[in-house]
Amino acid sequence: MQTSNTEQLENDLDRAAELLKRASRVVVLTGAGISKESGIPTFREAQTGLWANYEPEKLATVEGFVKDPSLVWTWYDWRRKMVSNVKPNPGHFALVDLEKIVPQFTLITQNVDGLHKQAGSKNMIELHGNISQYKCLKHGHEAVDVLTDSLEPPACHCGSLIRPAVVWFGEALDPKSLADSFAASERADVFLIIGTSGLVQPAASFPLTAKRCGAKLIEVNPEHTPLSSETAVFLAGASGVLLPRLIEKVRR
Numbered sequence: 001m002q003t004s005n006t007e008q009l010e011n012d013l014d015r016a017a018e019l020l021k022r023a024s025r026v027v028v029l030t031g032a033g034i035s036k037e038s039g040i041p042t043f044r045e046a047q048t049g050l051w052a053n054y055e056p057e058k059l060a061t062v063e064g065f066v067k068d069p070s071l072v073w074t075w076y077d078w079r080r081k082m083v084s085n086v087k088p089n090p091g092h093f094a095l096v097d098l099e100k101i102v103p104q105f106t107l108i109t110q111n112v113d114g115l116h117k118q119a120g121s122k123n124m125i126e127l128h129g130n131i132s133q134y135k136c137l138k139h140g141h142e143a144v145d146v147l148t149d150s151l152e153p154p155a156c157h158c159g160s161l162i163r164p165a166v167v168w169f170g171e172a173l174d175p176k177s178l179a180d181s182f183a184a185s186e187r188a189d190v191f192l193i194i195g196t197s198g199l200v201q202p203a204a205s206f207p208l209t210a211k212r213c214g215a216k217l218i219e220v221n222p223e224h225t226p227l228s229s230e231t232a233v234f235l236a237g238a239s240g241v242l243l244p245r246l247i248e249k250v251r252r
Contacts, residue, residue, distance in 0.1 A: 033195020094243035
């Protein structure tokens, strides 16, 4: 007798829940997909309206910022305001619940929107920074109380321009964040992949590192990715729908 898609999904959720129940160390990697469910367009989808004629790379590089600081500053201010108007979705909150259940939990996010922190996640690595934080261009001095409603970026106490504290194209990730992410991946019993394309390095290497060290991979995505063939369980669908159901099964 052939299993229906609904029955198959239920079976897959049960299998994933059993893996999580037995795990002491869980690592989660999230990408743009989980934020998109809150209404935040992906990076390239944000190139609409006023910004449609600009290449994303020119708005997210040091070179672009140096060439036209006002353009880059106002674009990021627009994105920051857009992010401030959305809220975490059930997928974000389900991960907060999972963190409370698992003895050792690490959340690694490629997103810069801060929604995981807003939802209540604690042990978290914001791999690409946070769009609501700022630093100076030349020396990386942290900037607080930044006046964002301006057409030009303000200056740091050292004289350098203030910029968003996010990782731009061509920039290296923070060494500590990168080292901590790999270390957590190497220790994981279960590695959960959520809403990421599996194409962006070095983040795409974390699940493979975890698997090489003995972890089981679970992926939650609407579509298959290059990482899907490596997983023990693939859950096809929206994380905001599937993660709450998965955590409910873990609690049983």
